[in-house]
Amino acid sequence: MRSKVVVGNWKLNGSLAGNEALLKALLREIPRDNPVACAVCVPSPYLAQVRALLEGSGIAWGAQDLSRFDQGAYTGEVSGRMLVEFGCRYVIVGHSERRSIFGETDEVAAGKYVAARKAGITPIFCVGETLAEREAGSTQAVLARQVDALLRAYGAPGLERGVIAYEPVWAIGTGRTATAAQAEEAQAFIRGRIGAKDKAVAESVPILYGGSVKAANAAELFAMPDVDGGLIGGASLVAEEFLAIWRAALAR
């Protein structure tokens, strides 16, 4: 059975003082031998602070993006090698905000996945349809296109070293969570798409749900057979909410 994974995505939020208060509140409850894989993905300037606070704890940390390139004339980029120096275990790639606001294509997202694996970091590869795509009945076609780009770039066998996150764009930051049945349907489809290439890998790869996960709906989502945890935005900024979501994962 796959164990649960709970990852906070702080997005463009945080301050030195606020980060410290939030992480200290999490550390009061989450033990060193945390049986749930748990992490926070923070803005890169805070990585040193977060490492200092979380080293040796039951909470890992990571970044929200990385460069496809290792080094050179790429102003503004941060490489996987640099993230490793700050102890990052995870990096989010292909988040819908990167895709829609910063123009990242399926190929760029897949290239970032490859770069993360080369650096030894666990990528969290995000996929998901927009509301218009769902209403047009093309959810599965969109998910297939996004997953296939990854399968082409990296191949199925290595995917067990990474994480997939299904984040329907219409559920992100909107308070409109996918129903547990909608999440399950999409995530079973994603697993099947990988399974057509490699059944064993498909069975072992964690697939998270993201999009308005909160204390009130986490347990129901995590009860679904293909929902292996959550990628949490807004609720990861509130200690009590994030802890309640972690507890829901712990209880599974």
Ligand code: 13P
């Ligand atoms: P919210 O939990 O704020 O909807 O954000 C989800 C998300 O985008 C996590 O990556």
